[in-house]
Amino acid sequence: MVATLSHCQQARKVRRAPAWMAAIALLSLLWPAPPAMASELEPVPGAPAAEALGLKDLSDRIHQLDDYRGQVVLVNFWATWCPPCVAEMPSLQRLYTSLSGEPFALLAVSMGEGERRIQNFRKTAGIDFPLLLDPDSDLSLRWGVDFLPTSFLIDVQGRVRYTAYGEVPWEDDEVRATLRELLEEADSEPAPAD
Secondary structure, three states, X not given: OHHHHHXXXXXXXXXXXXXXXXXXXXXXXXXXXXXXXXXXXXXXXXXXXXOOOEEEEOOOOEEEHHHHOOOEEEEEEEOOOOHHHHHHHHHHHHHHHHOOOXXXXXXXXXXXXXXXXXXXXXXXXXXXXXXXXXXXOHHHHHOOOOOOOEEEEEOOOOEEEEEEEOXXXXXXXXXXXXXXXXXXXXXXXXXXXX
């Protein structure tokens, strides 16, 4: 009976969400992760420049991607109604904590949700990295996000070097080796001019 009540409560939440959000949530549960396996980071051919990013966090601070030039940036698109996204959050928190003091930034973009819901999630989950608000999913759509969670690893020059579709175990040795390579590039780059 508890499962039935929980299922009914979830159904009501999905009905209140726009139809496209419900479709993405359903696909994220039914569709296998494209094109990478959950623990893989896929190289992006040509390493294109990252799309502009300008969103506020829960403290009303605006985060621009250019503010992080000279750092490796992980941009993770997620939502509280996405089970793999929620499951990935502890791994992201451990990654963020372990790379404290490194030229690394983690920006988690909440897709299509309001500030109150994200604030409540942050308190419950014990997250202390920046949670950015994309309530109308405008940025998510510009970045071509059609599967959650989706992550982009951006190098010190602002180029998208890797993507991951689905939940990533960020403590995985291969994933950490990829991050370490990008961080070493950051160490060898000259400091950005102001």
